[in-house]
Amino acid sequence: MYLLALLGDIVLYTIGLYLLLNCCYLLFFSLAGHKSIRPLQVTVKKNRRFCVLIPAYRENEVVLETSKAALKHQYNGNFEVYVIADGLLPETVATLRGSDVQVIEVAFERSTKGKALAAALAQIPANRFDIAAILDVDNIMGPGFLQEVNKAFGAGYRVVQAHRTAKNMDSSFAFLDACNEEINNHIYRKGHFAIGMSSALIGSGMAFGFTYLKELLKGIGETVGEDKELDFRIVRDQEKICYLDQVYVFDEKIENAKVFTQQRTRWIAAQVEFLKKYAGEGITQLVRHGNVEFFNKVVQAFLVPRVLLIGVLVLFFLSSLMLPFGPPPVFWAVLLLMLSAALLIALPARFYKSRQLGKALFQLPYALFCMVKAVFQIKKTKTSFLSTPHKVTAVSADANL
The missing domain is CATH 3.90.550.10 (Spore Coat Polysaccharide Biosynthesis Protein SpsA; Chain A)
Structure with a gap:
């Protein structure tokens, strides 16, 4: 029993550390996004073709x-x-x-x-x-x-x-x-x-x-x-x-939801592809060439898609209420708060003024289901393009910025 609890601690704390890094990354760059960007200081000398x-x-x-x-x-x-x-x-x-x-x-x-x-x-x-x-x-x-x-x-x-x-x-x-x-x-x-x-x-x-x-x-x-x-x-x-x-x-x-699942299937497949392809080179680029940008792209490929991350953190929080090993519930609660803060800070103010926001939040559980489904469908991308279908759509009044 002791060995089982020890193994559970090692596994869950390792997962917890990985998910903590996910939340820290998102929160840091969400806060950084509120730093003003200096306008381009340049006089246009020619109009390029x-x-x-x-x-x-x-x-x-x-x-x-x-x-x-x-x-x-x-x-x-x-x-x-x-x-x-x-x-x-x-x-x-x-x-x-x-x-x-x-x-x-x-x-x-x-x-x-x-x-x-x-x-x-x-x-x-x-x-x-x-x-x-x-x-x-x-x-x-x-x-x-x-x-x-x-x-x-x-x-x-x-x-x-x-x-x-x-x-x-x-x-x-x-x-x-x-x-x-x-x-x-x-x-x-x-x-x-x-x-x-x-x-x-x-x-x-x-x-x-x-x-x-x-x-x-x-x-x-x-x-x-x-x-x-x-x-x-x-x-x-x-x-x-x-x-x-x-x-x-x-x-x-x-x-x-059907098109959402199809698109996310393609995105997750691409993330897995580049994680496998560039993980090793990311370390090499950082250590040998000091290429922080390349390493950062690899780190992004390691991140859990956000909708899945919400579901995973909720699952671990609920599990921690019953399991006698692993991080305590407060740890998972803090991660959920960090993730929520990162997402809320990143969302433009104009979206909070819309009545559709509440309705959209009710779609999150269904979106999570679609993301899980997409994970199990990524092999389809090897045989099919999985393009996103479109229709003729005018720019709506809500898009005015």
Whole structure:
């Protein structure tokens, strides 16, 4: 009995220490996100040439609307909109080509966003553009997006991430997803950039030096997390990723549990993939090269997804009320308070003014169930793209910032 209790203590205290580190990390960067970011001090000397890339995987209706919106974007310089057509209907391609949109058709046995981008860039002359901006098929660029990105490049950055935010919050699940997005923005982008570290990429609303992006995409492979792969490659080069907190790209939020589960399955699979791939290199980069940024990306891959973390901490708290070994209930209660503080601090004030917040919180148990389900479905990503389906959605009044 003594040995069993001792073993239980070792296991539970080890798990407790790991989860404590999770909560400390989130709370630290949540607090850091309230540090003001100094505006870019640069005079715009030239308007760089932009290539706006929109990968479209079987999204016929949505791509027609978003590409049309992209063409209307106001920019002082020259830009062209490219749709990377993967599985689009012939009539959709014909309609796009009938407008000012450039179309590059691609086809793969197994589609991924990274392969589509690499294939498209291989067909565009390297001297035609200075900057490549990447949008998801449902994204709408907010006012001044290209102009502010151009300004950031004038300040010396080669990689820029804008503030992606919800364009729809018309259901409880969409509102919950929008909250999650803003918490991510606050912790992993604003919080890091505010203390001088690189922002994390988010997959869209991002821009790269055109030739640099071509280099980054070499050998991208079939990863389902091309943005995370780019993250690791960029910090390995010790390039700083700029975050433009006041420059928006509007993104469609998920409105139902099925799509939520599918998307999270892809995200968790990517996290596991990069944890396995880069854990060892993270130690090497830190010890041999002093590359704290690379090590930090590995630490992020070790973190438990937040919705799962809430469920895990509640489970251990309840278990501690009955188990005679392991950390006491107060320990798990403190971790729950730390996590709650981190999330509440990171959520923008405007969300607290919405009546939907209470309804969205009632969706958390269901979201937790979906996350657990996603964990057991990650093998599906090896045989299927698991793209997130979209619909034509206007930017809602709630998205006004």
